[in-house]
Amino acid sequence: MALREATKESGVADLRITPELTTIHVHPVTCSLSEPTRHLDLQFVAHALDGVHIVVSDESEALRWWPAEALRPKLTVARKSARRSR
Numbered sequence: 001m002a003l004r005e006a007t008k009e010s011g012v013a014d015l016r017i018t019p020e021l022t023t024i025h026v027h028p029v030t031c032s033l034s035e036p037t038r039h040l041d042l043q044f045v046a047h048a049l050d051g052v053h054i055v056v057s058d059e060s061e062a063l064r065w066w067p068a069e070a071l072r073p074k075l076t077v078a079r080k081s082a083r084r085s086r
Contacts, residue, residue: 006046010063011055016047 003017025041056063 002042002044002046006044008057009059010046010048011057011060012046012048012052014049014052018045018047020044 003015006015006017007013021042022045023041023043025043027039027041029037029039031037054063054065
């Protein structure tokens with residue numbers, strides 16, 4: 001499922017997903033029955049081939065590559081994940 005979602009949201013084919021779960025975010029939401037519940041956002045690291053062409057899809061408004069070092073300090077989870085995945 002992680003591979004399918006990453007491909008759909010990024011428009012990038014031939015991604016490789018690391019098997020280790022990187023992050024779990026829990027978000028409170030209201031379900032379709034108007035009951036409060038939680039949404040679990042499970043995050044994995046995806047690797048793309050060098051020079052791959054990125055395509056903005058219906059799932060994204062903007063898409064581009066960022067070096068891990070260029071990520072804002074607030075994005076520490078993303079920085080750590082990128083460093084660990086090398």
